[in-house]
Amino acid sequence: MEPTLTIRSSSGEYPIWVGANIRKQAGMLLKDILSGKSKVLIVTDRKVGSAYLTEVSEAFAPFLPVETAVLPAGEETKSFTQYENLLTKALEKGLDRQSIIVALGGGVIGDIAGFMAATYMRGIPFIQMPTTLLAHDSSVGGKTGINHPLGKNMVGAFHQPKAVLYDTNTLLTLPDEEWRSGFAEMIKHAYISNQEFVELLKKKVQSISDLKSDQIKDLLTRSIQVKADIVQDDEKESGVRGYLNFGHTLGHAIEKNIGYGGLTHGEAVVIGILFSMKVSNALQLSAWDVESEEKWLKELGYPVNKHKDLSHKELIETMKKDKKSSKGQIRMVLLPETGKPMIAAVEEKVIQNVLADK
Amino acid sequence: MEPTLTIRSSSGEYPIWVGANIRKQAGMLLKDILSGKSKVLIVTDRKVGSAYLTEVSEAFAPFLPVETAVLPAGEETKSFTQYENLLTKALEKGLDRQSIIVALGGGVIGDIAGFMAATYMRGIPFIQMPTTLLAHDSSVGGKTGINHPLGKNMVGAFHQPKAVLYDTNTLLTLPDEEWRSGFAEMIKHAYISNQEFVELLKKKVQSISDLKSDQIKDLLTRSIQVKADIVQDDEKESGVRGYLNFGHTLGHAIEKNIGYGGLTHGEAVVIGILFSMKVSNALQLSAWDVESEEKWLKELGYPVNKHKDLSHKELIETMKKDKKSSKGQIRMVLLPETGKPMIAAVEEKVIQNVLADK
Numbered sequence: 001m002e003p004t005l006t007i008r009s010s011s012g013e014y015p016i017w018v019g020a021n022i023r024k025q026a027g028m029l030l031k032d033i034l035s036g037k038s039k040v041l042i043v044t045d046r047k048v049g050s051a052y053l054t055e056v057s058e059a060f061a062p063f064l065p066v067e068t069a070v071l072p073a074g075e076e077t078k079s080f081t082q083y084e085n086l087l088t089k090a091l092e093k094g095l096d097r098q099s100i101i102v103a104l105g106g107g108v109i110g111d112i113a114g115f116m117a118a119t120y121m122r123g124i125p126f127i128q129m130p131t132t133l134l135a136h137d138s139s140v141g142g143k144t145g146i147n148h149p150l151g152k153n154m155v156g157a158f159h160q161p162k163a164v165l166y167d168t169n170t171l172l173t174l175p176d177e178e179w180r181s182g183f184a185e186m187i188k189h190a191y192i193s194n195q196e197f198v199e200l201l202k203k204k205v206q207s208i209s210d211l212k213s214d215q216i217k218d219l220l221t222r223s224i225q226v227k228a229d230i231v232q233d234d235e236k237e238s239g240v241r242g243y244l245n246f247g248h249t250l251g252h253a254i255e256k257n258i259g260y261g262g263l264t265h266g267e268a269v270v271i272g273i274l275f276s277m278k279v280s281n282a283l284q285l286s287a288w289d290v291e292s293e294e295k296w297l298k299e300l301g302y303p304v305n306k307h308k309d310l311s312h313k314e315l316i317e318t319m320k321k322d323k324k325s326s327k328g329q330i331r332m333v334l335l336p337e338t339g340k341p342m343i344a345a346v347e348e349k350v351i352q353n354v355l356a357d358k
Numbered sequence: 359m360e361p362t363l364t365i366r367s368s369s370g371e372y373p374i375w376v377g378a379n380i381r382k383q384a385g386m387l388l389k390d391i392l393s394g395k396s397k398v399l400i401v402t403d404r405k406v407g408s409a410y411l412t413e414v415s416e417a418f419a420p421f422l423p424v425e426t427a428v429l430p431a432g433e434e435t436k437s438f439t440q441y442e443n444l445l446t447k448a449l450e451k452g453l454d455r456q457s458i459i460v461a462l463g464g465g466v467i468g469d470i471a472g473f474m475a476a477t478y479m480r481g482i483p484f485i486q487m488p489t490t491l492l493a494h495d496s497s498v499g500g501k502t503g504i505n506h507p508l509g510k511n512m513v514g515a516f517h518q519p520k521a522v523l524y525d526t527n528t529l530l531t532l533p534d535e536e537w538r539s540g541f542a543e544m545i546k547h548a549y550i551s552n553q554e555f556v557e558l559l560k561k562k563v564q565s566i567s568d569l570k571s572d573q574i575k576d577l578l579t580r581s582i583q584v585k586a587d588i589v590q591d592d593e594k595e596s597g598v599r600g601y602l603n604f605g606h607t608l609g610h611a612i613e614k615n616i617g618y619g620g621l622t623h624g625e626a627v628v629i630g631i632l633f634s635m636k637v638s639n640a641l642q643l644s645a646w647d648v649e650s651e652e653k654w655l656k657e658l659g660y661p662v663n664k665h666k667d668l669s670h671k672e673l674i675e676t677m678k679k680d681k682k683s684s685k686g687q688i689r690m691v692l693l694p695e696t697g698k699p700m701i702a703a704v705e706e707k708v709i710q711n712v713l714a715d716k
Binding site for chain 2: 091
């Protein structure tokens with residue numbers, strides 16, 4: 001089966017397959033990549049593992065000896081403790097430099113298993129097998145990492161996967177809030193790429209259940225392509241890759257201040273997207289009809305006003321500490337028009353006023 | 359001052375300065391690299407810090423705000439705990455993606471500070487300021503990492519420094535055993551590069567105190583050049599870089615089985631070098647007069663027979679678990695003649711016989 005997409009990266013091209021039930025063909029599809037390797041370690045969480053670990057192990061077993069590591073589910077798993085446990089397990093199971101890691105799960109598993117692969121014996125290859133809609137974003141581009149008590153994703157590495165295998169059937173059991181969270185990144189990709197993609201989404205997706213159909217493969221492929229085009233041009237995030245943070249500066253601050261888990265990542269990002277439009281308007285860079293954009297997002301169930309309950313002062317302090325900020329100045333992605341993102345330092349006063357709806 | 363050497367790497371060229379007292383000019387020499395940065399964090403250990411931290415901080419202070427982190431001295435510092443502490447300190451001190459790390463110390467500090475730089479916010483730049491002879495080897499080439507209870511350097515990353523600043527005056531206070539340990543890597547570089555360099559060392563260095571003179575700058579520069587030539591051709595250790603492991607397969611096993619600290623790294627490597635010559639002879643690849651090579655090394659104070667007290671069975675088991683081994687087969691660097699290293703899988707029986715002097 002031909003890959004759905006092929007991505008360029010500093011460590012060579014890698015294939016992405018998107019399709020229903022392809023988890024069961026994992027070994028066969030990855031045959032060339034597995035060739036000459038010594039062992040595979042499948043890393044997953046309890047939830048995903050109980051549904052798919054047996055099938056995926058069986059898909060690899062004809063090609064290589066298979067080891068497994070099952071972590072607790074949830075964001076707390078992206079910790080030093082779990083990272084160290086995973087390295088210990090790999091050493092105990094005798095993984096060597098010719099071994100390969102498979103990350104079977106959502107973004108949390110992709111991030112920690114990818115970081116473990118990036119740093120085990122100074123780096124061994126890994127495969128992404130995302131099982132959430134949100135992970136269509138995080139599984140491409142090579143960002144891996146764990147959280148620090150003082151900040152999310154503060155510890156990590158760029159480590160490109162050797163392949164991404166995306167079984168759309170594994171999405172079907174996700175609760176609506178997970179679909180909604182993942183769809184936010186698709187919306188973001190549309191806004192920063194082109195109007196036609198935005199229109200397409202507005203037309204095809206009027207409720208979350210519209211996503212749970214055959215059209216998901218095409219929407220996913222298109223969304224991944226936007227991300228791929230950007231990361232191919234800027235693997236290490238020195239320039240255009242920053243556009244992918246559209247909606248994320250306020251989004252991350254909301255997540256942090258509300259307590260992780262109080263909102264989904266995507267819900268926070270959608271609030272950030274609308275906020276970024278408002279800031280662009282305030283700076284007279286754009287003339288977004290924010291109410292009209294908000295309407296569609298509200299209908300999809302996004303809690304677009306949830307940030308209003310939070311302390312603006314604290315949100316601003318958190319934004320100043322964002323990885324993308326420098327010397328205490330807030331830098332964020334603005335959107336003068338669809339497909340034309342830009343990164344700018346924004347004065348605190350402007351942020352304050354827009355947060356206060358002034 | 360022009361750099362002594364310039365090294366190519368995947369993240370661009372970087373300069374190496376070697377010279378007496380250049381620690382005091384650190385800020386000035388690195389002016390271009392520091393430009394536009396937000397902050398510098400100097401990482402050192404208590405021993406080196408008490409001698410040089412004030413001077414080095416003062417050398418940077420006119421250019422950037424300076425923060426410092428002082429770790430305990432010794433190999434135990436390359437631990438998860440210290441790694442996590444260092445990241446916490448960096449976050450607390452407000453280091454951002456525009457900050458830069460300076461590793462002031464021996465190989466332990468270079469390895470842990472480099473790994474911290476490699477993974478802090480997915481990678482920030484760092485400078486190596488080695489203060490031991492051994493670190494002339496480890497500070498070039500981009501290997502960084504920490505130890506795991508199950509193995510040395512099992513966790514790490516390739517992360518190239520932005521510059522190496524080597525003040526030869528900081529070596530003068532080292533005890534003889536540290537000079538001896540570092541000189542072993544110089545000997546290794548000579549054997550794997552060319553006979554003339556071997557002859558030069560044999561002529562110029564008949565006792566360890568011969569190193570503590572002005573000639574050290576030239577010997578160091580020459581030794582670093584050998585390493586640089588190899589890592590430039592093979593940054594990620596897929597081919598010729600493996601030659602740098604000459605003497606290290608048995609060397610590491612001895613270190614591990616004797617307990618780290620029972621011998622210096624270089625002492626163990628010298629035993630490994632002689633062992634590799636013997637294995638090359640046993641395989642009829644070479645006709646080393648091992649006794650004659652041994653004689654010079656013994657005179658320099660290397661305990662060339664120390665491995666004989668260890669269990670050969672355990673040494674072999676450890677060699678099988680070496681990062682360079684695969685599928686339980688021992689792979690090591692052999693030396694058919696000076697300047698012509700090769701990597702080969704060697705049968706266990708041959709290893710056994712050579713260890714037993716059969």
